[in-house]
Amino acid sequence: MAYGEKVFKVRNGKKTKQYTWRARFLLPDGINYGSAPGFPTEKTAKEYGQEQEALIRAGRWIDPKLAQTQFGQWAREWMAAKAPRGRTNTTRWDRLDTHILPRWEHVPLNQINWFDAESWANSVGETHDDTTASHCLTLMSQIMTGAVDAGKLTVNPLFGRRRSRTAAIKAKNQAKMVKKQSAPATPELVLQLARRVGPLDGMHILTTAFLGPRWGEGCALTRSSRGERREAHGNGVWTCPTLQIREEVAEYQTRDPKTGKKGPMHFGLEPVKNDGSLRDIDVPPFLDDLLDQHEKRMQPHHNTLFCTRKGVWWRNSNFGRQVMRPGADGREALKATKGHAPREGWEPLLPGLTMDLLRHFHDTLQSQIGVADPLAHEQAGHVRSGIKAVYQHPTVPMRIDRLNGLQAVFEQAMENLGWERVWES
Structure with a gap:
C-alpha cells in the first residue's frame, strides 16, 4: 500500500530538522517499492502514491525512469527495431544526423513538448527547405509514438499537431510557388x-x-518487362501491351540500421516502393x-x-x-577541334x-x-x-x-x- 516517508534535509553533511515527504508505492512486480520525492505533506505524498498504484492496476503506469530516457538513445533503439527499404532507412538517418539529433540528442523524452518542437522545426524551415523541416518533425513524432508503444510515455505530445509557419517561411514558400508556376510542359x-x-x-x-x-522503375525495365494484359470484356477477351513494374534501380548511401554509421554506396535492384507501385502500365x-x-x-x-x-x-x-x-x-555550339567534332x-x-x-x-x-x-x-x-x-x-x-x-x-x-x-x- 502507498504511504508517505519523511525525508530530512542535509546541510554540510549533517541532518537538519527540516524535511519533505517522499511518496512510496508498490511497483508492478508486487514486491518492490517505487518512490517520488519532494512533497510538502504526508497526505500529498500518500495520495500521489495511491494514484500510481491505481495506474499500475489499470495497466497505464509509466516508470518515471523510462520517461527520462534521452531522445537520442531511444531514437537509435527505435531505428534498430525498424526494417524499412534501404533508401528509407538512409533518409531517416540523414535527417537524424543532420537536423534532429544535434538539437534533441540529450533531451529526456518527457521534456519534449510541442512548443519547443514547433519552434525548432521553424528554425530548420527558415535555414533549409521547409519540406525538410516538416519531414524531420514527422520522423520525431513517429519516434515519440514508438516511445508510447514501448511504455516510456503515456502520450506523444507531437501527435496530430499542425505546424504553424513563421512569416519568413511563408514568404519563402510563396516565392517558391511563384517560381513553380512557370509554363508546364506540353x-x-x-x-x-x-x-x-x-x-x-x-x-x-x-x-x-x-x-x-x-x-x-524506368531504369529497371528490361526487354522481358514488356507484357500483355488480358481481361474479359463483352463476349471475349480484351488485350493490350503493358510495361510490368516489378523492381527499381536504387542508388543511395547505406547506413547501419542500429548505429546509423555510413557504409558503402548501394546501386542495384530493389523491390518497388510499395504494393501500389507493383503494377502493369497499359501502353x-x-x-x-x-x-x-x-x-x-x-x-x-x-x-x-x-x-x-x-x-x-x-x-x-x-x-x-x-x-x-x-x-x-x-x-x-562548339567548333571542331583536334579530336572533337563540331557540336x-x-x-x-x-x-x-x-x-x-x-x-x-x-x-x-x-x-x-x-x-x-x-x-x-x-x-x-x-x-x-x-x-x-x-x-x-x-x-x-x-x-x-x-x-x-x-x-x-x-x-x-x-x-x-x-x-x-x-x-x-
Whole structure:
C-alpha cells in the first residue's frame, strides 16, 4: 500500500530538522517499492502514491525512469527495431544526423513538448527547405509514438499537431510557388526534347512522359518487362501491351540500421516502393510501336531498355547532366577541334525540366483526358486512400478510354509539329 516517508534535509553533511515527504508505492512486480520525492505533506505524498498504484492496476503506469530516457538513445533503439527499404532507412538517418539529433540528442523524452518542437522545426524551415523541416518533425513524432508503444510515455505530445509557419517561411514558400508556376510542359515540347537528345535516350523521355514510371522503375525495365494484359470484356477477351513494374534501380548511401554509421554506396535492384507501385502500365499503340523500334536500335546483347551506351544503368545525376540539362536548358555550339567534332548549339526548350517532372506531366495528362480515379491511381503507382479504394476498381472501358486519350494527345501533337516520325531515322 502507498504511504508517505519523511525525508530530512542535509546541510554540510549533517541532518537538519527540516524535511519533505517522499511518496512510496508498490511497483508492478508486487514486491518492490517505487518512490517520488519532494512533497510538502504526508497526505500529498500518500495520495500521489495511491494514484500510481491505481495506474499500475489499470495497466497505464509509466516508470518515471523510462520517461527520462534521452531522445537520442531511444531514437537509435527505435531505428534498430525498424526494417524499412534501404533508401528509407538512409533518409531517416540523414535527417537524424543532420537536423534532429544535434538539437534533441540529450533531451529526456518527457521534456519534449510541442512548443519547443514547433519552434525548432521553424528554425530548420527558415535555414533549409521547409519540406525538410516538416519531414524531420514527422520522423520525431513517429519516434515519440514508438516511445508510447514501448511504455516510456503515456502520450506523444507531437501527435496530430499542425505546424504553424513563421512569416519568413511563408514568404519563402510563396516565392517558391511563384517560381513553380512557370509554363508546364506540353506534348509538343516533350516530343521536341525526345527528338533533340536522340532515339535511345529520347525513348526513355517519352516513356516517362506518357506512362509515368518513377526514375528507378524506368531504369529497371528490361526487354522481358514488356507484357500483355488480358481481361474479359463483352463476349471475349480484351488485350493490350503493358510495361510490368516489378523492381527499381536504387542508388543511395547505406547506413547501419542500429548505429546509423555510413557504409558503402548501394546501386542495384530493389523491390518497388510499395504494393501500389507493383503494377502493369497499359501502353498506347504509338508507344508500343516506338518501343518495338527501340528494341531493334538497341545492341543485341543489351537487355536493359533504357541504359548507357555501354549497357549499364544510368545514374540519375549522370542522365541529368549529360541528357536532360543540355536537352532542356540548351547548350552552346562548339567548333571542331583536334579530336572533337563540331557540336550544334541548342536553344532552351524546357529549362529546369527533370524526369520527375515528366512523371508529373503523365499524371497531368491523365487528368486532362479524364482518366477515372481508380485507373489513374493504379497506372501512376499511387496508393488510393479512403473507402473508394476498396469499392472501386479499373474496368476495361476505363482502360480503353485512357489508351485512346493518350493516343489522341500524341497524334495531335505530331500533327501540330508537322511530323510524320518522332526520329528521322
